[in-house]
Amino acid sequence: MAQSDPRLNKEYSAMTLRTAIIGYGKMGRIRHNAMERHGGFDVVVACDTAVDPNARVPMVTDPMAVYDYDPDVIVCSVPNMMIPDVVCTALARGKHVFSEKPPGRNSQDVRRMMKAEAAAPNLVLKFGFNHRVHDAIEEAHKLIQAGTMGDLYFMRGVYGKAGGPNYAQNWRNDPEQSGGGILIDQGIHMLDLFQMFAGRFNKVQSFVQRNFWTDVPVEDNAFALMKNEDGIVASVHSSATQWQHTFRLELYMRNGFISVDGILSASGSYGTEVLTVALNRLDPTGNPIPNPESQEIRFTEDHSWDKEIAEFHAAVAEGQPLKCGTSQQALDVMELVEAIYAADEDWSAALRKDTLKVIG
Ligand SMILES: NC(=O)c1ccc[n+]([C@@H]2O[C@H](COP(=O)([O-])OP(=O)(O)OC[C@H]3O[C@@H](n4cnc5c(N)ncnc54)[C@H](O)[C@@H]3O)[C@@H](O)[C@H]2O)c1
CATH class of the missing domain: 3.30.360.10 (Dihydrodipicolinate Reductase; domain 2)
Structure with a gap:
């Protein structure tokens, strides 16, 4: 986990997780607010095809561009079809993942993500079944x-x-x-x-x-x-x-x-x-x-x-x-x-x- 962020000139505690949100619609923003309330996350970038000029974090339109911000964590809040790709890419790049439900579109999608999870045993993969x-x-x-x-x-x-x-x-x-x-x-x-x-x-x-x-x-x-x-x-x-x-x-x-x-x-x-x-x-x-x-x-x-x-x-x-x-x-x-x-x-x-x- 990054101890300091030279780009933003902020000091980080050992527990601060640099975070990228992919999919900055309704749920992406709800998660952002919750992470701010928690205090242990620093959302360094958000990605959405629809750029919000008033967003309170830098925004990119290409999901791969979030990796330029060196995140520890990817929050995945895109439509279901994209979830497996976003999750598998993040795990393969050594990032912890919090993803919305449903976990893709079918059980095959889940199995694919489980395979990526098994290949990265030190990483956390959590799905948002908040009920x-x-x-x-x-x-x-x-x-x-x-x-x-x-x-x-x-x-x-x-x-x-x-x-x-x-x-x-x-x-x-x-x-x-x-x-x-x-x-x-x-x-x-x-x-x-x-x-x-x-x-x-x-x-x-x-x-x-x-x-x-x-x-x-x-x-x-x-x-x-x-x-x-x-x-x-x-x-x-x-x-x-x-x-x-x-x-x-x-x-x-x-x-x-x-x-x-x-x-x-x-x-x-x-x-x-x-x-x-x-x-x-x-x-x-x-x-x-x-x-x-x-x-x-x-x-x-x-x-x-x-x-x-x-x-x-x-x-x-x-x-x-x-x-x-x-x-x-x-x-x-x-x-x-x-x-x-x-x-x-x-x-x-x-x-x-x-x-x-x-x-x-
Ligand atoms: N846990 C819950 O109770 C709960 C509630 C609502 C939604 N969800 C889940 O959250 C996920 C998102 O739902 P939502 O309600 O926020 O939908 P939404 O439509 O508000 O947000 C999805 C966002 O993804 C963006 N997006 C689409 N394609 C993209 C791409 N290629 N790259 C980057 N961004 C892209 C869209 O522009 C949109 O802003 C879904 O999987 C949904 O099932 C969970």
């Missing part, structure tokens, strides 16, 4: 791990939004660039949470549909039902026609339930995070009394970006092992996304027909 570290989710996880709520039976997840402006033109809805629609873009967070709570799922059924944007070659709704080897069942509905923005995760255990309603986001449109916890009481015959009393905790500040950046810094600067956003977790969730696409025979037949472009 794992939302306060309400972390509390739910702790409660379940404590064991008092008993075995997990099933999970239900709804995550949806109203498509968004320029839906048809947005890179997110171009399968060449994104790898899929709402499921790989947003639903992937819910699937990642399912796997955090229950491990890998090995049986999957699904319906994948286009309801509103019938001319756009990616799904705007995906419904899936999955089961793991312990018999834990999860269902997800990932939707771009959820006109009322919604995040809801329910976990039902032997002794009660936990739900998380709302998720704090940059737009604020999914509401605050409300964690509800209910413990069953039993009637004299030993059966649970319906509608148990519950307690609510409301979280109002999104600390997820800060926690992710702090974990990444600790991994790079102190060698701490990563808990969230490992490449294995990335592979597991991408395989689940693929399994959901494949399990709907009509959808996968349409995909085979012509990478979805000519679905009639």
